[in-house]
Amino acid sequence: MRDGGLRLSLANLPLASARLERPAYDPRAVQIGVAHFGPGAFHRAHQAFAFHQLLAEDPRWAVSAVSLRSPDLQAALDPQDGLYVLAQRDAETRLMVIASLRERLTAPRAYEAVVRRLTDPGLKLITSTVTEKGYCLTASGALDLERAEIIADLACPERPASLIGWIYLGMKRRRALGLAPFLIAPCDNLSDNGGKLGRAVVDYARRLDPDLADWIGGESLFLSTMVDSITPATDDALRERVASETGLVDAWPVQREAFVQWVVEKSDAGQQPDWAAAGVQITTDVPAFERAKLRLLNGAHSMLAYLGLAMGLETVYQACGTPLLAAATGRLWDEVSPLLSAPAGLDLAVYRADLMNRFRNPVIVHRLSQIAWDGSQKVPVRLMASLVETVRRGQSAPVLALAIAGWMLFCVEAARRGRALTDPLAARLQAHGLAATGSARDVDDFLHDPTIFSDEARLPAVRDALRTAYVDLTRRGAAAAIVQALSSFH
Numbered sequence: 001m002r003d004g005g006l007r008l009s010l011a012n013l014p015l016a017s018a019r020l021e022r023p024a025y026d027p028r029a030v031q032i033g034v035a036h037f038g039p040g041a042f043h044r045a046h047q048a049f050a051f052h053q054l055l056a057e058d059p060r061w062a063v064s065a066v067s068l069r070s071p072d073l074q075a076a077l078d079p080q081d082g083l084y085v086l087a088q089r090d091a092e093t094r095l096m097v098i099a100s101l102r103e104r105l106t107a108p109r110a111y112e113a114v115v116r117r118l119t120d121p122g123l124k125l126i127t128s129t130v131t132e133k134g135y136c137l138t139a140s141g142a143l144d145l146e147r148a149e150i151i152a153d154l155a156c157p158e159r160p161a162s163l164i165g166w167i168y169l170g171m172k173r174r175r176a177l178g179l180a181p182f183l184i185a186p187c188d189n190l191s192d193n194g195g196k197l198g199r200a201v202v203d204y205a206r207r208l209d210p211d212l213a214d215w216i217g218g219e220s221l222f223l224s225t226m227v228d229s230i231t232p233a234t235d236d237a238l239r240e241r242v243a244s245e246t247g248l249v250d251a252w253p254v255q256r257e258a259f260v261q262w263v264v265e266k267s268d269a270g271q272q273p274d275w276a277a278a279g280v281q282i283t284t285d286v287p288a289f290e291r292a293k294l295r296l297l298n299g300a301h302s303m304l305a306y307l308g309l310a311m312g313l314e315t316v317y318q319a320c321g322t323p324l325l326a327a328a329t330g331r332l333w334d335e336v337s338p339l340l341s342a343p344a345g346l347d348l349a350v351y352r353a354d355l356m357n358r359f360r361n362p363v364i365v366h367r368l369s370q371i372a373w374d375g376s377q378k379v380p381v382r383l384m385a386s387l388v389e390t391v392r393r394g395q396s397a398p399v400l401a402l403a404i405a406g407w408m409l410f411c412v413e414a415a416r417r418g419r420a421l422t423d424p425l426a427a428r429l430q431a432h433g434l435a436a437t438g439s440a441r442d443v444d445d446f447l448h449d450p451t452i453f454s455d456e457a458r459l460p461a462v463r464d465a466l467r468t469a470y471v472d473l474t475r476r477g478a479a480a481a482i483v484q485a486l487s488s489f490h
């Protein structure tokens with residue numbers, strides 16, 4: 001960060017250049033109606049922006065940003081009165097100051113403040129971006145009772161560490177106070193995210209307070225949502241640009257593409273905002289939107305990450321500018337498309353064309369290494385689910401198989417080179433990697449790990465497709481293996 005510059009804050013906002021778009025509401029005159037768990041860059045570029053738009057119409061929907069672990073957000077934004085700059089990057093860049101995060105809390109050192117927030121009668125909604133691993137689920141989708149956070153939370157439910165533990169505690173306290181429950185709208189890249197989180201919370205509550213579990217389970221409190229906007233990590237270039245173009249220093253601005261979509265399940269439960277004023281689409285068919293996004297966008301992202309990194313590339317833009325990977329992306333979409341039914345209003349052919357344009361946005365520097373994180377949580381839902389369904393239809397999907405094999409080889413290479421993996425199952429993946437010999441047996445080792453894959457991934461036809469892809473990849477390298485996969489489609 002620049003030293004000595006004027007810091008972004010409510011008091012300094014009038015001093016910013018005209019380039020900075022100001023909020024259309026008075027940040028001092030709004031009330032908190034939402035608690036968001038996991039306020040990383042994605043939340044701040046996406047849902048916090050939606051609530052920022054909504055606040056111009058209705059002051060009851062400001063956000064309390066609750067970090068489950070890291071104090072970094074609070075340290076960066078408290079001196080800025082919660083303000084930060086969102087750079088919307090396309091042919092033209094818009095710089096907007098977002099003022100919806102009216103409170104920042106770091107849960108481990110602010111238990112009482114978080115409880116107070118969750119039991120505030122004005123609090124109506126919880127949203128979350130805790131990534132796939134934050135749901136603490138086993139490979140088959142049940143609450144993972146062996147996860148360290150869940151073990152700790154069950155032992156000490158008044159001092160939770162997980163989102164699940166916090167929802168339970170908030171519900172318990174609200175019920176005791178005779179307050180209505182809040183709604184919960186999780187915003188992670190998982191199909192049926194509302195259903196999954198709801199079942200995990202009820203399962204957790206069942207072990208502590210069966211009566212409360214029935215109460216939570218009996219209401220329709222969990223809304224599934226689909227969220228989408230490509231959000232590269234913040235870098236110094238962005239900080240510099242914000243400072244030089246606005247005249248104010250922001251310790252932690254965020255950036256995203258112009259495209260932004262939030263689809264929320266239609267429901268009459270609880271008190272909900274005027275979603276349309278927040279730019280949100282309401283539908284009875286969230287699963288169809290989620291499937292299309294997860295399998296096409298995120299599936300292609302993960303393929304580009306593992307195969308692109310193997311080819312020495314660094315960004316999605318570079319990868320899609322490489323004819324072989326662009327062709328593999330189109331082929332992966334051909335493999336996946338028959339498994340999808342388009343939700344009303346979504347034309348899959350147009351969606352695919354739009355996706356390719358988004359991937360080719362030259363001003364978005366989206367690092368493949370960022371996408372490669374947490375593969376054990378992403379690969380099963382983005383890629384393996386499609387491969388299993390294709391195989392069950394008696395068809396083949398060589399590019400999907402190559403993408404999954406690409407992840408396995410990525411883990412093996414990391415272990416061999418002593419490179420740390422960013423993944424909640426890093427230790428297990430490293431063990432698989434160190435045991436690898438470069439033969440088809442490596443695939444079996446990954447496949448048979450029940451913490452990563454469920455039974456269906458162990459179908460013989462899935463295993464055979466992965467063995468072929470993996471051996472090809474290790475022997476001939478990514479480029480030749482892609483050529484081979486492209487030539488063997490159906």
Ligand code: CS2
Pocket residue numbers: 189227228229230231297298301302370371372378
């Ligand atoms: C990406 C997503 O990092 C990743 O795994 O695939 O973050 C992706 O950019 C978003 O889901 C887009 O909405």
